Amino acid sequence: MIGKDYFDVRSRLMAVLEDLGSLAKEVGAETRQMSVMDNLSHSLRDPFVFVVTGEVNVGKSTFLNALFGEEFCRTGVMPTTDKIHFFKHGTKLKRVPISDTLEEVHVPADFLKDFHVVDTPGTNSIESEHQEITERFMPSADMVIFVFSAMNPWGASAWQFLEKVHRTWMRNVVFVLQQCDLRAPEELEAIQSYMKQLCKQRFGREFVLFPVSGKKAFLARSSGLDRERLLAESGFTALEEHISKSIGSAGSRVGKLGMAMKIAQDILVSLKKLVGGRDEEQEERKRILKGLEHSLSSVQARTQAKFGPTLEGTVSDFSQASAGLVNRLREGHVPGNALAYFFSKKTWSTDGMEQKLIEEALSTGTKRWEHAALILEDDVEHSSMQFGTAVRDRLKVELPETGLKPEPAFWDAHKRRFKERLEELHREIARGLKLESLLQPGWQESSRLAFFAVLAAVLLVMGGGALGGLAPRLANESLDADGWKMVGAALALVGAVVGWVLWKKSGAKLLKLTTAVDEKLALAKKELREKLEVHLGDELRVVYAHFDGVLQPARSKLNEQESRHNGLQQQVKDMSAKLEKLNKDHKALSAPRKD
Incomplete structure (x- = not known):
């Protein structure tokens, strides 16, 4: 092809000029610069x-x-x-x-x-x-x-x-x-x-x-x-x-190429400054957005801190309900209660222990969390005013007339959901203990041993006493009154020993049982605390999601602008490299011709 090298340089230069025109339009350059590039392109086509x-x-x-x-x-x-x-x-x-x-x-x-x-x-x-x-x-x-x-x-x-x-x-x-x-x-x-x-x-x-x-x-x-x-x-x-x-x-033609390259380089420098200015704007928007995100995170953290006493109180309620359960188990080891269990099993049955634990733990917890929900509502209302003002003034985001304050229906749903989730957590924890299946066999055996310990001791001691009292009447040639008294004393001693041994066995069973219950309740208390913290965090995220939702459009726009800006920077970099290569090729064209 005739003039291949020249036309190759010209074609690449025209492509760069076209790209410069697109870049200039995108970054909002002066109309004069775009007009200059159009004129250059047309003149190179001569x-x-x-x-x-x-x-x-x-x-x-x-x-x-x-x-x-x-x-x-x-x-x-x-x-x-x-x-x-x-x-x-x-x-x-x-x-x-x-x-x-x-x-x-x-x-x-x-x-x-x-x-x-x-x-x-x-x-x-x-x-x-x-x-x-x-x-x-x-x-x-x-x-x-x-x-x-x-x-x-x-x-x-x-x-x-x-x-x-x-x-x-x-x-x-x-x-x-x-x-x-x-x-x-x-x-x-x-x-x-x-x-x-x-x-x-x-x-x-x-x-x-x-x-x-x-x-x-x-x-x-x-x-x-x-x-x-x-x-x-x-x-x-x-x-x-x-x-x-x-x-x-050709002097005029090559000179025109050189002049077009020089003008293209000058325009690229000015466009690079415009892109750099946008970079500063991007960084400023990032700082504003990060500042608002940090503020939102701090608001959530402060609100969550206010729930600390409520959370501790709820865990304490569960602990007290658990302690009451263990105390009732231990009460069954009192001699009078052991006999009462034998004659009235329903009084000391393990049936319904889990439900009773839930009811006792929630007896004061529900009211406590209702009060905490009011604190949250007040905290969010106060924060919505400050955060909404910052978003409006710094990010220039238009907000509805009501600002960021949630509607009353939102709080009704929030309180209902909060209560339901609290009850669900307690049921989940209490039923996960499986107390009734754990306690029933051991409790029955311990109670039976306690009953027989008391019964054996009472009967044998009373029998021994009766023999001692009847000794004069029972005296005969084979065993005098003192002998019968000794037999009665021995019988009473055996009753006391048998009762003591059976009672100790009952106590050991009960101790093993209450230790297992204590361990399970300690783990349950820890689990309840962790799940309450997760539940509280989820609720706060739901409550403050509206705040974050206001930032999301700005965040998406910023990401889009950043992606576009990175593209502009890459375009500038690519065009700089192309112009540098074109300059080298142009110098080769301009070299003195050897005929």
Whole structure:
């Protein structure tokens, strides 16, 4: 592709300018900057202008078709006339007369987006007015290609026309010796040598000269047969390299690229400052949001601290109810109660112990938590005023007329939920103890042993006493009264020992039972405390969720802005890297050309 390096730099620069325009719009840059970038992009799109001249029938059309790889100069599109043809890109083929001597030809060929081709009539058919128009294209031409036929390069009209070209524009002149395939190599060398001498004699300088075969070059590009050989023999490779270097080093064009890069860099610096300013705004919003979140957390912590006495009181209620339960178990080991248990089992049954524990623990706890709920309501109402003011003033968030204060229905639901959850926790803890299944077998055995201990002691001691009292009557030859008294005393002693042993066994059973109950109740008390703390935390989060809900839109917006801002920073970074690479490539284009 002709001018590949230049067009690559230009294309990348235009892409950067487009990205800069999008970035400028997004960050709210000045309209003037966006207008400058639009103008730069449009100016960079200005096509190169090639003026092609030469005598009639020297193969200009074949040469142009071969040079650009498309048959845009064919019979019917550009018939041989005495008019100047100005080829431009168009969506469809169209000829637009400009004057009697100038005609625009619009051709749907992609390369014409970057190149405008001015094809002059043969120099040997130019009249005075044609020559005047032709010379008007010379100042704006990026390259003037004089096409000579290798069969007759000495046509006087072409050399005479060249003499009329201003010396300033001669630096853009290139000689093309067309139809070189019709000459032998030694003939071409002789022709080239003579043309160089003639140029020095007539113009005091040499022009770059390329012997080519337009026919072979066009065949190489259109047919695809033996492409490399045909292209090498055509001589077009050297010509195209020269044109590409000329395009890349064209002073005004390369200078325009450099100026566009400089302006793009300046604009990027200003946009970087705008993005940096947004960074400071983002950080300030973050600080405000974090401050409000910390305030909300502190408010919750203060409220939770106020529930400390209530929580401790509830745990204390449970402890007292538990202690009462254990004391009642121990009361069953009193001798009178042991006998009473035997004669009235219902009085000392373990049935309903769990429910009784729940009822006793909740007897004062419910009222305590109802009072705590009132404290919470008052605390939230007070906090809603302070927090709402901070949100409105610092985050600029619009709040409803009622502010952050919950509706009465919310508090009714909260109190109901609080009470239900408190009762549920006590039931959960008490039933988890499984006291009735734990106590029933052991309690019955301990009570039975206690009963028999008392019974054995009473009966045997009373029996021993009775024998002692009846000793005189029972005295006989085998055992006198003192003997009977000793028997009675022994019987009473046995009763006392049996009763004592049975009582000790009953006490050991009861001790083991109450120890197990104490351990379970201690764990239950710890579990109750932990679950109450969790429940309290959950309730406070529910109550203050409305506060956090006010922050959520601001939080989401901040996250969205931060994500967008990070994207902008990355864009700036990417564009800086692209411009740096473009500058290096631009310097390579600007390097002095070695022909």
